[in-house]
Amino acid sequence: MTEITLLDGSVGQEIVTRYGKPPTNLWSTSVMMEAPEVVRTVHLDHFKAGATIATANTYALHRDRLVRNGIEDRIESLIATALDEADAARKAHGSGRVAGALGPLGASYRPDLATDPAEAVPLFAEVIAEMKGKVDLLLIETVAGLAQAEGALIAALASGLPTWLSVTVDDEDGTRLRSGEALSGLAPLLKLLAPEAVLLNCSRPEAIAAGLPILASFGLPFGAYANGFTKISAEFLKAAPTVDALEARKDLGPEDYADFAMGWIGQGATIVGGCCEVSPAHIEALARRIRAAGHTIV
Numbered sequence: 001m002t003e004i005t006l007l008d009g010s011v012g013q014e015i016v017t018r019y020g021k022p023p024t025n026l027w028s029t030s031v032m033m034e035a036p037e038v039v040r041t042v043h044l045d046h047f048k049a050g051a052t053i054a055t056a057n058t059y060a061l062h063r064d065r066l067v068r069n070g071i072e073d074r075i076e077s078l079i080a081t082a083l084d085e086a087d088a089a090r091k092a093h094g095s096g097r098v099a100g101a102l103g104p105l106g107a108s109y110r111p112d113l114a115t116d117p118a119e120a121v122p123l124f125a126e127v128i129a130e131m132k133g134k135v136d137l138l139l140i141e142t143v144a145g146l147a148q149a150e151g152a153l154i155a156a157l158a159s160g161l162p163t164w165l166s167v168t169v170d171d172e173d174g175t176r177l178r179s180g181e182a183l184s185g186l187a188p189l190l191k192l193l194a195p196e197a198v199l200l201n202c203s204r205p206e207a208i209a210a211g212l213p214i215l216a217s218f219g220l221p222f223g224a225y226a227n228g229f230t231k232i233s234a235e236f237l238k239a240a241p242t243v244d245a246l247e248a249r250k251d252l253g254p255e256d257y258a259d260f261a262m263g264w265i266g267q268g269a270t271i272v273g274g275c276c277e278v279s280p281a282h283i284e285a286l287a288r289r290i291r292a293a294g295h296t297i298v
Contacts, residue, residue: 097137
């Protein structure tokens with residue numbers, strides 16, 4: 001019936017969980033320095049579950065994130081490690097694509113920290129330069145406001161690489177970005193810069209359905225991948241938080257999540273997957289449901 005791109009689920013959060021040591025404000029970056037093989041197993045398990053894209057563990061690899069821990073000089077080697085582990089998993093699986101993840105500058109869910117787009121472009125460009133020739137596409141993730149979207153898109157599209165933009169919406173109102181700006185406010189930017197796809201991510205699955213008709217109106221391929229947090233806590237919005245400040249839901253098992261995602265496909269989404277706290281088991285259940293509905297996973 002429809003060709004569906006199946007993204008992976010949680011990458012950074014899954015890496016931290018599997019590593020089993022107390023989380024740090026470096027999140028999954030610290031695991032790459034200590035046990036990079038964990039990163040590969042997360043990617044490989046998602047491929048085995050049915051995902052066709054491995055999202056490289058580069059989300060938090062910005063110089064401004066590393067400088068506060070005194071390791072900004074390792075940015076190139078950390079990006080290389082993340083991309084090598086994703087590629088190794090793809091080769092072991094025998095198929096798939098690798099997406100270079102571009103998280104927000106400053107911190108997640110903090111549109112108030114948005115860097116001026118003109119200043120953001122060279123910061124993103126530095127990271128993207130290390131990815132060229134090693135990724136199949138760029139995935140700009142968890143964009144919480146219009147200014148964040150602009151800087152990241154300009155840098156990504158200048159690279160010539162296929163680029164997808166994914167934004168995070170208010171958990172109670174999926175028609176608004178976390179900045180409070182209307183999701184529809186992306187329209188002029190998307191018309192000007194034209195990424196290849198637009199998505200919603202790292203929001204409660206209950207909020208996604210309200211935002212998808214707005215994405216559909218942009219005339220681009222669209223989709224979603226939600227998180228499994230109870231909420232984004234006030235503690236996590238403080239400076240240099242750890243994932244201990246976030247709580248996983250107990251009511252979002254694999255079939256529950258697949259119910260939501262199949263609803264998104266029913267709304268026209270052709271790209272689905274999972275974000276934080278969505279495991280390979282969730283992706284496996286979703287893959288099964290997609291095929292059972294007569295769709296093809298690509």
